[in-house]
Amino acid sequence: MKLLADAPLVEVADGEYDVIVLPGGIKGAECFRDSTxxxxxxxxxxxxxRIVAAICAAPATVLVPHDIFPIGNMTGFPTLKDKIPAEQWQDKRVVWDARVKLLTSQGPGTAIDFV
Structure with missing residues (x-):
C-alpha cells in the first residue's frame, strides 16, 4: 500500500480534523518520531x-518515546512489543482505547480491521 499526502503537514497541522493517522513502516515511523x-x-x-490512530511501527516508535499516551492501551508490530510498556501492550490485531481515543493496529495484515 502506498500513501501519498494531499498536502504537507505544515499546511494542515492546525486544521479542524477529527483524526490523525500515523501509518506504519519503520523508516516512516522514525521520520515521524524525529519531526517536532x-x-x-x-x-x-x-x-x-481527538482520535489518534497508529499502525505497525508507529505506536512503539512515535507514541511511546514521546510519552504521548502514558495510560493508553495499545498494540503494534509484534517484533517491537518490547518497546511498548508491558502494562500497555495488548496482544490483539487492533486495539481501541476509548479512554484516551487511541486506535492502534499491528501492521499491514490488520489494516482492514484498523479502518
Whole structure:
C-alpha cells in the first residue's frame, strides 16, 4: 500500500480534523518520531480529545518515546512489543482505547480491521 499526502503537514497541522493517522513502516515511523511538528501535532490532537490512530511501527516508535499516551492501551508490530510498556501492550490485531481515543493496529495484515 502506498500513501501519498494531499498536502504537507505544515499546511494542515492546525486544521479542524477529527483524526490523525500515523501509518506504519519503520523508516516512516522514525521520520515521524524525529519531526517536532508531527509530534506536537499528535500531542495537540490527544490534548484536544481527538482520535489518534497508529499502525505497525508507529505506536512503539512515535507514541511511546514521546510519552504521548502514558495510560493508553495499545498494540503494534509484534517484533517491537518490547518497546511498548508491558502494562500497555495488548496482544490483539487492533486495539481501541476509548479512554484516551487511541486506535492502534499491528501492521499491514490488520489494516482492514484498523479502518
Amino acid at each position: 511538528l508531527l509530534v506536537e501535532t499528535v500531542k495537540q490532537f490527544h490534548r484536544s480529545g
